[in-house]
Amino acid sequence: MTPEGVEDGHAAASPNDADIGQQEILKRVTQYQPLTFSLASPIFYTSNVALTRSGEVSDVVIAPVAAVYYQPRITKTLYANLDAREQIFYYGKYHSFDFGSLDVEAGLNYFLPQFHNLILRGEYDFNRLTLDDRLGDEFFSNHSLIFSAELPFRFSRAQQLSVGVDTNISVGADHQFPRRNDYEGYLGYSVNLTRAFTINAVGRVVARDYHQNGRTDVSEIISATATYRLTDWLSVSAISSFAHSDSNQDVFDYNVGNVGGAVALQAKF
């Protein structure tokens, strides 16, 4: 035993062991909550409403979103995923751009702890775009298969780097002109500066391969978000992003910057 009271690498027993009492370990039984409801209302300034190469016009956008997610656990590492979300984009000046986007998804999430906590996702997505909030006024719908893989690297309790790839393959659409496949790679970093304040930064490269006219766009997108969690169910965020898009058809090149904030509510059951 060392003079510091260490024996075999652990604190040696002493006649005064009762000083700090007995520590009976309790087991916390946490109940998995598969159902999540969320409401959020981002409001942001966008520098290029129509995503045009020239003659850019800016506007303020309010984009409330409501979503419900159901993720039942099938095994310890396999989860089903069913979700539906509707987001409506209201433009301050250019109302003709207003539209709504409905997504309904069903798929599986698989975690592989033995491979550095690799996360694999595969799902079917139905997307329907409508004129502003007139949900019956559809102008585009798309059926796609989404596959993604994400590898998180945790540096410490507060910092994480994530690398991932996403593919979104359109398997059917009712208007062929905007139909496309997306292939994306990304690198994300998140840091918890305090127990309630988190900053995320993500850089993405997306190749968008359109099914018609031989159009292919490549976009580089960087975004940063600072989130302050006021309670378990309420958070506020500052959001910003910049995108540069190059197309093999020059007319579709554009740059756009967005900056704003959001309030989000979330409840789990």
Next chain:
Amino acid sequence: MKRAIRSTRPGLVWTGVVLLSLIAAARSAIAAQPNEATITRIVNEVQVHAAQTAPHSASINDKVRDGSSVQTGMDSRTELSFADQALARLSANTIFTFNEGTRNLDLASGAMLLRVPKGAGGAKISTGAVTAAITGTTVIVEYHPHACLKFISLEGTARLYLKRRWGESVLVRPGQMLITNPDAKSLPDPVDIDLERLLKTALLINDFPPLGSQNLIAKEIEKQQRAKSKRSMIDTNLVIFGKGTLVSLTNPAQMTAASHPITASVTPGSDAIPSSTDLGTIETPPNPEPTPTGLPAANYTVDNPR
């Protein structure tokens, strides 16, 4: 009118100067108070090592100045009270130093209970590479250099962090215990422990007058009881009997016996409190059952790897 204003101005200025001086004097007086502690209880041998003076045995009501260290001997305990209502109770074989009152506490070795009330401005406990920041909290800390650090929160939330690893910090909430190697490069998650049992068996609590935070601790115990009755928290048969990190497997009968309060006169070797030589031994129930973690209970000793 102008003359009247002019004539009152010097008076106002002097009044202001006097008031400011009084406020500054009061502030400096208040600031000076927390920089010393009073020894309010002594069990057996306690020594004070003051700067530039020879170590001497402590007496009740001795003032311990900033930068001095207090050392307890075998089977000894002491209590230090600070001007801001904070108090520190030192276990046996403990060496403890403080600077700027409770702002910087250094536990060089041993174990202590520390209570820092709300409004006392917070405290920082340094133990090797790990620092704990607390405000409005009652905690127990045990530290053995290069061996183990044990941190228990009785009430209030503490934040533990590694000095040289940015972002490596963990919250230890009431009723939780974190055990780690003080030289570790990352901190583990805390575990829940039975506060009521700890309170009934800790001499740093039972061998001293009631803590000022007794009611707050009682509320945390009630919360644990509620969680137990809802089955969101369940008892296990894994117990650390006192200091150190050796986890013993107990049988239900022993757990019942252990829930009885003890006093300082409890002799080592009783059924309720195993003696130091019992630490690390395995006490298996007649019909071993799997532990909650799924590990076989029979002949299973856990040396906490943290």
